[in-house]
Amino acid sequence: MLEVKSLSKSFGGFVAVNRARLGVEKGEIVAVIGPNGAGKTTLFNLITGVLKPENGKVLFKGEDITGLPSYEVCRKGISRSFQVVNVFQRLSIFENVQISVLSRERKTWNLFTPSAKLAIKETNEILESVGLMGKKHRTTGLISHGDRKVLEIAMALGGNPELLILDEPTAGMAPEETSRCIELIKDLSGKRGLTLLFCEHDMEIVFGIANRIMVMVRGGTIIQGSCDEVRCNQAVQEAYLGGSDVCSM
Amino acid sequence: MLKGTLGGMGRIGGGAVLILLFLLPLFLPRFYIYLGSTILLTGLVATSLNLPLGYGGIFQFHHAVFYGVGAYAAALIITKSGLSPWMGFVIGPLTAACLSLIMGLICIRLSKLYFGMLQISLGSLVWIIVYRWYSFTGGDNGIHGIPLPRVISSQNGAYYFTLFVTLISLWVMYKIIKSPFGSALQGIRDNPVRSAMIGINVKLHQLVVLIVGGFFAGVAGSLFVVVDTAVFPDMLFWTLSLEILVMCLLGGWFTFLGPMLGAAIIICLRTFVSGVTDYWTLPLGILMMFVIFFLPNGILGYIEEKLHRGLIEPTIKES
Amino acid sequence: MDFIYTIIPPRIMSQIFVGLSRTVILFIVASGLSLILGVLRIPNIWHGSLYMVGAFMTFTISTAFGGGSIGFWMALIIAPLGVAFVSLIAERGFFQHLYEREHLMLLLLTFAFSLVFGDLVKMVWGMEYKSVPVPRVFQGSVHLFGGQPFPLYNLFLLVIGPVVALALWFFVNKTKIGKISRAAAVDREMVGAVGINVSWVFGIVFAIGCLLAGLGGALVAPTVNVSLGMDHTLIMEAFLIVIIGGLGNIWGALLGALIFGLAQSLGILIWPQFGIVFPYAAVIVVLLLRPTGLLKSTW
Numbered sequence: 001m002l003e004v005k006s007l008s009k010s011f012g013g014f015v016a017v018n019r020a021r022l023g024v025e026k027g028e029i030v031a032v033i034g035p036n037g038a039g040k041t042t043l044f045n046l047i048t049g050v051l052k053p054e055n056g057k058v059l060f061k062g063e064d065i066t067g068l069p070s071y072e073v074c075r076k077g078i079s080r081s082f083q084v085v086n087v088f089q090r091l092s093i094f095e096n097v098q099i100s101v102l103s104r105e106r107k108t109w110n111l112f113t114p115s116a117k118l119a120i121k122e123t124n125e126i127l128e129s130v131g132l133m134g135k136k137h138r139t140t141g142l143i144s145h146g147d148r149k150v151l152e153i154a155m156a157l158g159g160n161p162e163l164l165i166l167d168e169p170t171a172g173m174a175p176e177e178t179s180r181c182i183e184l185i186k187d188l189s190g191k192r193g194l195t196l197l198f199c200e201h202d203m204e205i206v207f208g209i210a211n212r213i214m215v216m217v218r219g220g221t222i223i224q225g226s227c228d229e230v231r232c233n234q235a236v237q238e239a240y241l242g243g244s245d246v247c248s249m
Numbered sequence: 250m251l252k253g254t255l256g257g258m259g260r261i262g263g264g265a266v267l268i269l270l271f272l273l274p275l276f277l278p279r280f281y282i283y284l285g286s287t288i289l290l291t292g293l294v295a296t297s298l299n300l301p302l303g304y305g306g307i308f309q310f311h312h313a314v315f316y317g318v319g320a321y322a323a324a325l326i327i328t329k330s331g332l333s334p335w336m337g338f339v340i341g342p343l344t345a346a347c348l349s350l351i352m353g354l355i356c357i358r359l360s361k362l363y364f365g366m367l368q369i370s371l372g373s374l375v376w377i378i379v380y381r382w383y384s385f386t387g388g389d390n391g392i393h394g395i396p397l398p399r400v401i402s403s404q405n406g407a408y409y410f411t412l413f414v415t416l417i418s419l420w421v422m423y424k425i426i427k428s429p430f431g432s433a434l435q436g437i438r439d440n441p442v443r444s445a446m447i448g449i450n451v452k453l454h455q456l457v458v459l460i461v462g463g464f465f466a467g468v469a470g471s472l473f474v475v476v477d478t479a480v481f482p483d484m485l486f487w488t489l490s491l492e493i494l495v496m497c498l499l500g501g502w503f504t505f506l507g508p509m510l511g512a513a514i515i516i517c518l519r520t521f522v523s524g525v526t527d528y529w530t531l532p533l534g535i536l537m538m539f540v541i542f543f544l545p546n547g548i549l550g551y552i553e554e555k556l557h558r559g560l561i562e563p564t565i566k567e568s
Numbered sequence: 569m570d571f572i573y574t575i576i577p578p579r580i581m582s583q584i585f586v587g588l589s590r591t592v593i594l595f596i597v598a599s600g601l602s603l604i605l606g607v608l609r610i611p612n613i614w615h616g617s618l619y620m621v622g623a624f625m626t627f628t629i630s631t632a633f634g635g636g637s638i639g640f641w642m643a644l645i646i647a648p649l650g651v652a653f654v655s656l657i658a659e660r661g662f663f664q665h666l667y668e669r670e671h672l673m674l675l676l677l678t679f680a681f682s683l684v685f686g687d688l689v690k691m692v693w694g695m696e697y698k699s700v701p702v703p704r705v706f707q708g709s710v711h712l713f714g715g716q717p718f719p720l721y722n723l724f725l726l727v728i729g730p731v732v733a734l735a736l737w738f739f740v741n742k743t744k745i746g747k748i749s750r751a752a753a754v755d756r757e758m759v760g761a762v763g764i765n766v767s768w769v770f771g772i773v774f775a776i777g778c779l780l781a782g783l784g785g786a787l788v789a790p791t792v793n794v795s796l797g798m799d800h801t802l803i804m805e806a807f808l809i810v811i812i813g814g815l816g817n818i819w820g821a822l823l824g825a826l827i828f829g830l831a832q833s834l835g836i837l838i839w840p841q842f843g844i845v846f847p848y849a850a851v852i853v854v855l856l857l858r859p860t861g862l863l864k865s866t867w
Contacts, residue, residue, distance in 0.1 A: 070446045071444075071450050086446075095432060104448060108430055108454065111425050112424050112428055370851050370855060371852060381845065534683030542666075
């Protein structure tokens with residue numbers, strides 16, 4: 001479904017992403033892992049149009065979407081959540097998700113019908129599925145960090161995506177929030193049939209949910225393979241897992 | 250349910266204010282009617298600025314250009330072309346909207362402060378052209394004694410016309426804020442990266458709100474022609490732009506009626522303090538400092554916050 | 569040298585350089601503005617009022633010393649320092665508390681200060697024009713450009729300009745404070761984390777920037793009517809110069825001032841009525857081609 005070929009990006013002299021490659025099949029859950037600074041978020045930014053790559057290609061469902069601006073990438077069917085929470089802090093939870101739905105329905109050019117009357121059912125459905133229904137009128141500036149990360153996902157769902165990209169979805173969450181989030185992610189894949197691409201630091205989560213794992217180090221892709229393949233790979237062990245033999249586990 | 254009660258109270262209150270506004274000319278002396286007209290049209294400019302500024306998050310630093318251009322266009326149509334004066338009141342805002350589109354296309358590529366500064370540059374160019382083109386625009390004298398249709402040439406007539414046009418304009422702008430476009434705009438204000446990622450073409454939406462803001466600034470400019478029967482190049486100068494910005498800030502730039510309140514306060518301040526002393530910018534400066542440090546969301550913003558915390562939050566906790 | 573006069577008549581050369589000497593003042597004020605904008609990220613609208621205060625203070629000091637040359641030199645030293653002192657107090661007392669907030673608030677605060685000072689100047693000096701005599705040393709002209717008379721004071725200005733530019737360059741690149749402020753412009757937190765008291769550096773940079781505004785005012789005083797409202801057009805032009813030069817770039821301010829001044833002189837020569845529009849048009853052309861300014865900005 002998604003193919004990343006030899007993507008590169010540098011800032012000044014610093015090479016952030018170096019000929020990275022990635023493949024995601026329909027219905028899969030793929031995780032990207034790597035040490036801090038490996039370029040995971042930059043890779044996601046390149047795929048989703050937040051940054052423009054210097055070299056390489058991004059193909060989605062066969063179509064070349066390299067370098068397209070974010071809003072067009074979204075229209076093609078890719079949605080994303082951010083590592084640093086990016087929500088509309090002055091608006092309520094309901095309004096945050098509602099705008100996402102309205103955008104998908106191309107209604108943002110409607111200048112006269114009151115928003116309050118539109119997209120209520122769809123928005124409520126999404127809020128229900130992520131468990132934010134009870135707090136939907138709270139202003140986002142005032143809710144907990146964990147709830148905000150979930151809101152991020154909810155907003156991404158508003159676009160009814162085929163591919164959902166999650167950038168460190170459980171970062172900064174308390175343990176119970178984390179397990180709730182993992183259940184949500186499993187639901188999204190299992191019940192909704194979404195294709196998922198995410199990056200995480202928590203190895204338990206990664207090895208627990210992912211079908212395939214891609215490992216990034218210093219901007220480049222070392223390997224992409226199944227959990228076992230990655231665990232036993234020499235280069236990965238040296239660069240990331242500490243060098244000890246974890247294959248025997 | 251509480252929201253309903255507040256809504257109900259709001260409606261009664263709003264209705265009372267409207268009735269009062271309509272009855273004003275019956276019992277107030279002429280000067281106050283003139284003041285009322287001025288407050289209404291200035292409030293309209295401020296509200297039109299607040300669309301891109303408070304709801305769109307755009308650093309619109311030279312909004313007065315659209316106000317001035319709208320006024321000059323209307324004045325020139327009335328005095329120099331053979332067209333009916335009513336055409337002037339239509340062409341004024343349209344000219345302002347066109348200028349808004351042109352300036353918007355140039356400036357929209359840049360963000361935040363750069364946008365504001367580029368707009369000031371372009372606006373200054375317009376100002377200096379108007380200021381220097383004596384034969385066409387009257388230069389630094391402006392244009393005086395603009396003839397108006399009899400219906401609106403009297404003090405009261407001008408007042409009712411202004412009130413009517415202002416109310417309709419406010420209603421339209423309110424509808425726009427409450428529409429999906431308005432929601433998307435507020436999303437863009439709060440987080441443009443997020444907005445783009447959910448499929449919103451940020452630049453295009455911003456351009457549209459600039460045009461709408463410019464249009465209604467032009468409407469206010471036309472109203473100025475009606476109320477003062479004159480236009481001055483000062484209407485295009487950057488100090489006025491910042492004054493209008495201050496009105497938005499003072500009243501509350503995340504609220505709809507904040508700018509109107511800010512305009513009322515500043516105009517009253519200017520009128521009554523100037524009557525007593527020559528030094529009215531001093532109290533304005535001090536008031537601004539007070540607002541910047543203690544009331545960053547403006548007066549209405551402060552009240553709204555208190556209401557929200559005090560009344561609405563507990564209700565949510567219960568439910 | 570003489571062959572230039574076949575292309576450009578001496579009279580016009582002379583006029584161009586007189587125009588440039590006036591632009592030196594614009595450069596000095598703009599460089600201070602650029603410094604503050606680059607390091608502290610404050611669009612300092614108050615700068616215009618401080619320029620005006622510098623001019624009015626020059627009038628007072630000059631008159632206090634009997635209107636002679638000594639008065640002017642004293643004013644040239646005291647006025648900028650006085651302005652710097654006041655600005656330091658304002659920065660410590662007011663501006664520094666807003667650094668965490670949006671730029672818009674800082675801009676509005678400087679606007680508030682300019683409103684207050686506009687009235688303060690009115691209160692202290694009244695509403696009439698003031699005149700400052702040109703110091704005797706610089707009265708009269710010298711014969712330059714193929715024998716054309718060139719006012720000595722304008723020659724003085726043409727010399728002062730580069731001197732100020734060099735002094736600023738030295739401060740920013742060679743002194744410890746200058747280097748710290750350049751670092752702080754790029755990453756405020758990092759500098760603080762390294763243990764340097766960033767706060768005071770900002771105060772000093774702000775004061776120096778404002779000192780330049782006062783200096784500009786002092787220098788311009790003998791050449792114009794010192795009046796209320798001189799702050800308004802000047803601050804607009806100074807901002808334009810800073811923008812086309814590149815925010816925070818001193819050489820950019822010099823380049824911008826040169827472009828602005830040349831466009832103004834040439835404009836008036838070619839089209840007397842509308843020539844004054846030329847510099848503004850030049851600004852727009854530059855911004856359309858290079859929106860972030862001609863030289864590298866620190867933002």
